[in-house]
Amino acid sequence: METADGDGRGTTERVLTLLGLLQQRQIWTGPELADRLGVTARTVRRDVERLRTLGYTVHSEHGIGGGYQLGPGPDVPPLLLDDEEAIATAVSLLVGAGGAITGDGDAGLRALTKLDRVLPTRLRHEVAALAGAVESFGGGRAPVDPRVLMTLARACRDEVEAGFGYPSSTPPDRRRVEPYRLVASDRRWYLLAYDLDRDDWRSFRVDRMREVAARTWRFRPREMPAAASYVQEGVAVRAYPNQARLLVRAPADTVRAQVPAQAAVVRPRDQESCEILSGADNLDLVLMHVALLGHDFTVLDPPELAQRCRLLAERLAAAGAEP
Template sequence: MNAASGDGRDTTERVLTLLGLLQQRQTWSGPELADRLGVTTRTVRRDVERLRTLGYPVHAGQGIGGGYRLGAGQDLPPLLLDDQEAIATAVSLLAGAGGAVAGAGDAALRALTKLDQVLPSRLRHEVRALSGSVESFDGGRTPVDPEVLMTLARACRDEVEVGFDYPSGGEIRRRRTEPYRLVASDRRWYLLAYDFDRDDWRSFRVDRMTEVVARTWRFSPRAAPDAAAYVQEGVASRVYPQRARFLVHAPAETVRAQLSASAAVVRQRGSEHCELLSGAASLDAVLMHVLLLGHDFEVLDPPELGRRCRVLAERLMAAGATASPAPDMQAP
């Protein structure tokens, strides 16, 4: 076996190779690793110590069945992936980003942007070619173009402007934005961005975007609203012509379990009450939606909805007064 090279680059490459070997199988003996690396067992011990200083928990066992083993640590150290593993990981993350498991889409996209930062360019076309499999894992969420999703994720990460065509008022308009966050709901992906044309924050459905282009102009991030809360309120309320706010006499977790996140915003108000914000095409529709939850409630906004409650209550009382008695099911 050759002596270990004193060249720093050779040492780095050898340590990375050692890490890759430790990630391939559970246990290696010192002589096995020395033979694979072309060094002495003493050099293997030194390289193992280098990995430990980098945060990799490499355990050493003695006796029969002993050897070097890569264990689980308190923190996640970097993984060393070969080409096929990197491609498989990227495609799996794209599938996760398109899925409907609560929280998985956001986490998958965050991991994908980290992998994208170090993914060699030679592998990108293979990931792109395989990314069509994402649609078969959409799990009920509206499918989006993975390339668009990645373009937006990169732009948020790199803090560069994004332009895209978007339907508004019956026509397609070009929008220029500073992207802030991508938010996954139970049904769709949204982009929270600062819209230069509106001079304000806006949320955009990713599936409605076309001609998405990230620009090279960087920006300094503005003070932004909470992305998930802003998008949820927009989906549940701001997009509708009629909006209403209620005080519901039930715990927030009880009411949240009865509604999808896109149907209403539920805020805790003490242990036994919550505030509900929702919207619909008409105030009657919002009112009926809350009524059918089965809890006592009060109308907070708008004032005219309180008057509408009284009109509908009188109508229901009149209808009940004129209804025929239910037949006695016990009668012969």
């Protein structure tokens, strides 16, 4: 039978509370923990020993600046997570840090910090390798199945082919690819991959994939384009039948703050100007949006868009003339 101590809580509840405190910050003194738990310093020492017997590594240092500190252990401790769960949780939090955790982002960051403090070294290496297969541009995004992200991240890391169903106007709907990077936009997740059936680079929306599976066939990595830039240009420019390139007389950082990442690619030209690349079904929309940015600009491509700009300018001038 569990006994109560101090504030009347059972031993198990108190030990779990102690574990939570140790996960909240780097180091606690014995008196601080005793005060927070409402018990004696001797009870704190006993509870620390209970955590150690459960598999948690708790370091203790005496003297000034000393105290109790939770450290990584040789195994994932009992009552926490097994290897697969720990990796999946850590990577989900890592990839969510770019914006998928909304509303309570601080809670997600605290959870990741707690998990990182108790991950064994072998799992930290795997989490770091998986996170290295992820890039992003933009901000928050719609969530996708973390199991799919894990499968694709592992395939990127291990350099093995991946297969998945993907809706397309030209068969086959089943794709066979060499996966290279996961890229997060401010709306969706994408996979940058080399499409083996089309013999070219492609970006795929992860939320449209079906029956995603990593294969056992390893590939020799090709020289790939810059992942985030390639995917962003595909989303903002290549996906549309009409593309435009404009010179804007304002710093690139200023314009990026005004233009959503999925709407245009902003490339610096010098400290005072930049180029905007954008696509649309109707390029008049691009002209209107750029004009509303409030900066001087010049149409670079296509030439017919410059003529269209002059016609619109004449129409706007006429609309503002005295009746």
